[in-house]
Amino acid sequence: MNLSGLREQANNAWKAVNEPSRPQVLVGQATCGEASGAGEVNHSILETLKRLGIEADVHSVGCIGACYCEPLVDIVKPGAPRICYHSMTPALVSELLEDYLVKDNPRPDLALGVWGESRFGIPALFELPMFKPQMRIALRNAGVIDPENMMHYIARGGYTGLERALKMAPEAVIAEIEKSGLRGRGGAGFSTGLKWKLCRQAKGSPKYIICNADEGDPGAFMDRDLLESDPHAVLEGILTGAHAMGAAEGIIYIRAEYPLAIKRLVKAISQMRDIGLLGKNILGSGFDFDLRIVMGAGAFVCGEETAMMNSIMGRRGTPRPRPPFPAESGLWGKPTSINNVETWACVSAIMEKGADWFSSFGTEKSKGTKTFSLAGKINRTGLIEVPMGITLQEIIFGIGGGIPGGKSLKAVQTGGPSGGCIPASMLSLPVDYEALTKAGSYIGSGGMIVLDEDNCMVETARYFLSFTTSESCGKCVPCRLGTRQLLTILTDITQGKGKPQDIPAILGLGKSMRQGSLCGLGQGAPNPAMTTIAYFREEYDEHINSHVCRAGECRALISYTIIAERCKGCAICLRACPSAAITGEKGKPHVIDISKCSQCGNCLDVCPKKFNAVVKVPAAGPAAVPAAKG
Amino acid sequence: MQQISDILSFHRADRSDLIPILHEVQSRLGYIPPEAMQAAADHVGMSASEVYGVATFYSAFKFKPVGRHCVKACRGTACHVKGSEKILAEIEKALGIKDGDTSADGEYSLETVACLGSCALAPVLVVDERVYGRVTPARVKSILRGER
Amino acid sequence: MAGLATQFGSGAMTNSIGDFKDSACLLSIGANTTEAHPVIGFEMKQAVKRGAKLIVINPRKVGLVRHADLWLRPKSGTNVPLIMAMCRVILENGWHDEAFMAARCENLEAFKESLEQYDLESVSRITGVPAEDIKAAACMYAKNTPAAISYAMGICEFSHGTDGVMAVGNLAMLTGNIGKPGAGVNPLRGQNNVQGACDMGALPTTYPGYQSVTDPVSQAKFALAWGKTSGLKPGITLSEMFDAACDGRIKAMYIIGENPMLSDPNLAHIEKALRSLDFLVVQDIFQTETTALAHVVLPGASFAEKDGTFTNTERRVQRVRKAIEPVSGSRPDWLVTCQIAQKMGAQGFDYKGPYDIMNEINRLSPSWGGITYERLDACGSLQWPCPTVEHPGTPILHTHVFTRGRGKFMPLDYFPPFEMPDDEFPFLLDTGRALFHYHTGTMTRRVGGLNRFMNEEKLQINPADAQNLDIRDGDMLSIASRRGKVTARAKITDVTPAGTVYMTFHFRETPSNLLTSPGRDVVTATPEYKACAVKVEKVKVEKLKSGGEG
């Protein structure tokens, strides 16, 4: 079987969407869209079309990354370009359909952008500040195509890379990948081509390849998005790798927390099987390969490759010391190669467009692009893909649109629990493997959490240590007990019980953990504490010496009080208080009993802005200066 | 027990099928009872202690019956910096249970998860299979009632 | 062990315990290794962990079954047809080792002829094992070499146990699994020094070192060494001794460190025999059911209180060393024996210690010629044959030739056990050992902690049978055979197959050997402990009393 027969069918299917004879409606329905109500919006679309008697096709597409303004709906009217509308609700979308499809009003007020050139007064989508600096390689189809329609993928050039690869000798494929400069997108940044070569050359049979879709870093969701939006891009990469390394079986290890991604993968795999892309003699090349999905079960450490292999083999997901490396002795003692979801998606693009094309992006040592998930205190949260080497400034203030609420940026956390916090002062840092590592952080899988002035850096470090403490596998001493030790110290500091010697203790133990832990989890676990000490030492000192949390986040160090002159006695805060700490007669100023207060801050949140009577103050010392504005 | 042997009949007597078996048991029964672990052990040729050791390693597996509705609060970084702690406190207050518990009437179970991967919409809450983004403490009650 | 002696020329374990790690396939027949030989059990399970195949043939779901690739569950007493059918499958499929058979074995034609009766269909019917399982076992055993067979009393303790052993010998020769590392036929002996007791000539037919009593040359050799010796006529076996005691032919017995009043089959018969004796001397470390009947009881010393050697199941001779003085009033057994001899006026019993005895053994038993205390102290252990002090010992027997020259294939016919269940006695009773006790419990029953694990006999019965008889776990049951009756509580377990019940023989309160069969192996007179017919009934509460009545 070959794919050329399918290409025409695929092109027609894709043309029917882009140059349609009747309206096409495309709803962004990855998990973030769903969480924003895309399901209801889709339902409303169907109802509206029925009500209006309009013959139209409705598609589910993946995520284009503009999560901040989901749900997104694209409309392609015959003769018009594809227009993307944002922040849809069932009512709005109904209004939109009627206006555009019946009354021919494209509603520029609801639109985000036009695919292609600006029209109807609607800006060009990819000229928008969010999209313009991006270069979408791994995400080339995300939000563009229906991920469950393989024809869309094929029409967009899918599987041409594989066809090319199958005509090449495995060694030539590896050489091509090596030439592209692709490095593992899971965090460590090891050369993909070299990794493949080691597995190819290893003695032992059968060989296994694993797709690491156990995206465990909290704050990272690029793998989920990619698998939900374009599963075939990843699967094509896996197939290419299997051919190059001579693997007979592939395993996709995916988190159980990603049900939609699993569903789309299952469907995509069965589509591949149907057209002979899996099984015996793939595309008549004599190459046999099969693929299955293994679900994780809630263990962050299983992102580590030896732990993941143990998990696949039905064992406790604890890592083991390397060497031997998986390329020599992996699953069931056989040569095994593990690559991350995004890496696989890059592979298929490289094989389609060539190593030179790929390596034309990025920096000298970090080639190509990298996806990042933007989250936290940033205006345009979402998923982006940028050339390596772009600065943090461009990402956060250009693409991300800066910090909401007029607050100031404090730090960017990258690399997940093993990463670090890069201070606002280092925004000109280019984003690549070397630069981030030098800054004490880590590119990781690509999570970028933006922290503003209301985030306490000690608390942030404590949060990460609480995460690594509960996710440590428990096998090696430095990680099992070191995370607990660091957590104990950091908790003390956030509770105002810190001691000056805590800082050297953290730094000393942190270094030992880096050097002495068995795997990356323990080695990286002290990073959040160590980088925050490096860049935000003064916050630690304030907590320890003055019992002050300048961000007002550490509960034990803050207190709430009601300014009597401002309080109108509306009793809203009294009802919202979970600890019954607020008393006062209706119409008269209320009072907070500090001894009962749990510092939850509900009173501050609910106090009507026009009164602004509740304020946060430092717990110790004279309750004079409000710690936070407004 | 019949359900358990049905599940086992679809799996190879191989250790690498253990975790898939446990997933299936949990998705059918809501949790993994001791009999299921013993049966799985016999099926794949492990001891029950080994199965227990494996099952307890993974936080997704539960060993106590769960409520009819499962509420998962994300404790990921993005959710954390956007105040997930308050959301959790609000849920705990609304349901009268703590993380890891099931309400006395068997309606709700509450758990926290490492990260649901919907960070752009933080803070995030999942009730049964449905994901809710940009949750505020004020929205918690209506979400639990099944409204948007 | 007469089976292997006939076929190979030696009845002992052909290989060593440490060999299991080199095996590609382990075949365990009629053995509950994890209970009876726990440390060998470790070794076998480790081999499986490293990738060796394990086939378990046992009616009982023994501990090894969890680790097995294949478990065959034949009806009791059907080992011979099962193994012969495996032989036939191997031959038919050409999985046998033609070269080995041609070069090393004999009597193949007669053997092949006798295989004709063992077609898969009939054997499957007789044994209850599905034909495909028999075939799979044959294939697994033949195709994973080297393959080691181990077996224990579940093959020997039948009235045709010798046939069972020879069937196993046939299987090993057929596949060339003799004389090489990781292969072999390995009988796992029951007691610590069974091998040594036989080696030392505590057999009616042989002098030390298996030198036949009927051989005038041997007789002359020992007469010269000892000054005097017995005649050329073989003596009588243990079971025959009791028969002869009953009818007055044997008038006196000297029993050392054994408790036949609990361990031997058909206890009523044993008791009658011992009571008929004119004079009974029993030497032991504790009072037992047997010392109670003695005219003279002599207190021996335990292993911790004397020097000497034990020979383990793999023919390995190791030192026993005195750790403490004999408890007040007791004496080492060799000394007691020698003192009797001296009181009788005999010469040659004035050993200064076990060292002197070993010197004499070295001189008179050729296969022990090189097993001296000096060497044992230096290297820890030696496996016989070890004819000279330069010889390194023999971990593997029959490496180039069989001890008897050529290995002999034995044609075999199938005979069912002596006593089979019938309408009156519908269950088959199987007896055996448990981990936490040893033999008749004289030692282990005196260890408080071991009794915490197991302090009474329980009759193991299959859930299906228990349901039919309305028996619940812990119910008091009466178990009766044609020879006697005992009571024990029920333990319902699928370890025991339907139709079979199981007991140990560790408990004097519940002497299971009151029930066992008078059947014996036609060659070795080994009792048929593994099969007799019994009936099982619930005991009504008012009739409840423990123990047995003859």
Place this chain on the structure above:
Amino acid sequence: MAQTVKFTIDGKQVTSTEGTTVLEAALSAGIFIPNLCFHPDLEPYGGCRMCIVEIQGMRGMPTSCTIKVAEGMIVKTFGPEIDKTRRDALQLLLANHPTDCLACVKNQRCELQKVAAYMGVTERTMQRTARPQAVDESNPFFKLDRNYCILCARCTRTCNEITCVNAIDLVSRGDETRVSLFQDQQFMESICRSCGECVARCPVGALVSKNTVIPSSEVLTTCCYCAVGCSMYLGVRDGKIVSVRGNSEGKSNKGKLCVKGRFGIAEFVTHPDRLTSPLVKGENGQVQASWDDALQIVADRFKTYSPDEIAVVASARTTNEDVYAVQKLARAVLGTNNVDNCARL
């Protein structure tokens, strides 16, 4: 035959064989590297991180227990960085371990103590993180006190790799990890066969024999139970057997024992029920007699029977020398071949 490998540890030329780990090679060359989770009978684990070293050309500080020696390898076992990293790991363990060494039965035999002493650690520098842990005393012979456990997993690996019983395993994860049984049940409710192999390998006071008495001397002998012939040391003190341990040089057992051998010997050997005097049956049953009298009676009576009228049953439990003497008595003195043993059960 395994290939010989030459390499350097701390500047010293060491020769070892292929497949040996750096730690084993160092130890056998007389170079001590602290270690806790390593055990020669068990697969490398790499959990305690005590045995970290630096190896030229290798990143970071690999554990010497998991790295195989290679020709020309250059290993460094000490240095300020290594020392600090080890020391912190040790301090973390100590912060999580009871402080009352004198009250511990493993005092002076504890490997954690030994490592601490070697590293010159005399005080605890980290915050205590120990939390009370469950103690299992259900087994009559040994107890598991998880408060002392350092999670080296020697016990669980023993139960998996050595005995293959898998009664115990590590349960849960992180600092909740514990050695436990199915459903966290007690030993006596479990499938544990009580062999005590885990106890024998525990480096600290977590899995210990009850009633531990340190012997004043040990005697190498062979077990009296089944036919495996396990080589063992009987520990003696004040004329009594107080301990049993397997002899790792023993060819048939390589140090392993079962429940009977390890725990079922001392008690019966000096049990008050032992026969301490010959008994001779008279009109009032068996009565005590002197050895001389009893032996004389036996000798006199034996003389009265013809060879065909007398039979001797030797014991398959006594020594070869005992058996030899008895069959010689039968043949040379009583003149009969009627001698047998209960080989058939």
